[in-house]
Amino acid sequence: MKALVLAGGKGTRLRPLTHTSAKQLVPVANKPVLFYGLEAIREAGITSVGVIVGDTAHEIREAVGDGSAFGLDITYIEQEAPLGLAHCVLIAREFLADDPFVMYLGDNFLIDGITGLVDAFDAADCDARILLTRVAEPQFYGVAELGPDGEIVALEEKPVNPRSDLAIVGVYTFSPAIHEAVRAIGPSARGELEITDAIKWLIDAGHRVQSHLVTGYWKDTGRLEDMLECNRIVLEAIEHDCRGTVDGLSEITGRVVIGPGAVVENSVIRGPAVIGADTKIDRSYIGPYTSIGDGCTVEEAEVEYSIVLGESAIRGVGGLSRSLIGRNVEVTKAAGVPNACQLMVGDHSKVQVRA
Incomplete structure (x- = not known):
């Protein structure tokens, strides 16, 4: 056949x-x-x-x-x-x-x-x-x-x-x-x-x-x-496997896979979750049912129930949930005043912003 x-x-x-x-x-x-x-x-x-x-x-x-x-x-x-x-x-x-x-x-x-x-x-x-x-x-x-x-x-x-x-x-x-x-x-x-x-x-x-x-x-x-x-x-079926580096200030709970070359510093990861190779998680919270791709950076951010593809960066953003982030994407906190959302969104996109 x-x-x-x-x-x-x-x-x-x-x-x-x-x-x-x-x-x-x-x-x-x-x-x-x-x-x-x-x-x-x-x-x-x-x-x-x-x-x-x-x-x-x-x-x-x-x-x-x-x-x-x-x-x-x-x-x-x-x-x-x-x-x-x-x-x-x-x-x-x-x-x-x-x-x-x-x-x-x-x-x-x-x-x-x-x-x-x-x-x-x-x-x-x-x-x-x-x-x-x-x-x-x-x-x-x-x-x-x-x-x-x-x-x-x-x-x-x-x-x-x-x-x-x-x-x-x-x-x-x-x-x-x-x-x-x-x-x-x-x-x-x-x-x-x-x-x-x-x-x-x-x-x-x-x-x-x-x-x-x-x-x-x-x-x-x-x-x-x-x-x-x-x-x-x-993710419900994964087994815990840490091949990266996790510092003493971080808390890893549940079934979490951390890829080779990944670094977790001063962060909380609650499984089930997967962290890709060569990804850095710094001063952040990664919640259950989250997959972070290879070569990503997550700094001072909160992400849960989401998929983040490789080489993307999330910095200074809290409450990110139920999201699909593509490759080489940058999600950052807006600087200055007023306290507004600044977006550059392509065709056929869907964005939900808390009013």
């Missing part, structure tokens, strides 16, 4: 961060979301992986390389524009050949991996097995309707009146029959080749399409609140 990982897309819901960074490389507990997916694929026994890339191809290639760091053999496949998930299968035809494969959306986050899905597909006589999860608001998702034996009998995209609470997660296993399906369908109203239309074609053509329910935690990491929640879930 092979894998097809989708790492294109524009990440509009995480702008402005994704104007300059691939959404799949935004870190959870200081590790890019995409890496969790690649590791899950390897744990499922798959080593031949095609990665669909778009505008951020250079960044993805630089981060993932040839795949050897993950025990994988990576083939990159360029998509000239975001023309749909089924289009990704279409352009990957040569790579996939006639092998069964798992298709994995690179911004998905699954705690328990995909081994169960892959094993169930291998053992079953079906042409597709689709990962589903129960959601509270199915009207915002692609929704599957199941038959008595767990087979998928109908799919509907963001239905006004959902027939079930089973949402399509974004991880699929397919037999080579899917290639005929993606060639048979046309673009949707938004001009894309939809994988849901291809799956419907399989169902209508008499192919068996089975369901597989997520047993653990799943998130689509397309929004700030989703990223922070994934960060919280991963």
Whole structure:
């Protein structure tokens, strides 16, 4: 079996961060979301992986390389524009050949991996097995309707009146029959080749399409609140590990990971939290569920329940919470009077200021 990982897309819901960074490389507990997916694929026994890339191809290639760091053999496949998930299968035809494969959306986050899905597909006589999860608001998702034996009998995209609470997660296993399906369908109203239309074609053509329910935690990491929640879930499972330097005036409580070369002086860190390599925490408070990237500086500041990417500086700012700070960002206390907020904010940003 092979894998097809989708790492294109524009990440509009995480702008402005994704104007300059691939959404799949935004870190959870200081590790890019995409890496969790690649590791899950390897744990499922798959080593031949095609990665669909778009505008951020250079960044993805630089981060993932040839795949050897993950025990994988990576083939990159360029998509000239975001023309749909089924289009990704279409352009990957040569790579996939006639092998069964798992298709994995690179911004998905699954705690328990995909081994169960892959094993169930291998053992079953079906042409597709689709990962589903129960959601509270199915009207915002692609929704599957199941038959008595767990087979998928109908799919509907963001239905006004959902027939079930089973949402399509974004991880699929397919037999080579899917290639005929993606060639048979046309673009949707938004001009894309939809994988849901291809799956419907399989169902209508008499192919068996089975369901597989997520047993653990799943998130689509397309929004700030989703990223922070994934960060919280991963940090819950970390073990204390200090490879940096902590002075005698500092207080470290709970499970905290401090990377090599990091320095903590006269500060309080309450875990679970991760402090990246070569980061300096000085006269500051780092609260639970916080990830500080490599090479950062936090001075006379308070940060909790947040993600701070590498090479950023936070100085003299208190009460920073539920925030996602990008790379090479500087957050400082305004000097002088009046006591005002001074902001330079890019397009599609969101800022909340206490009045």
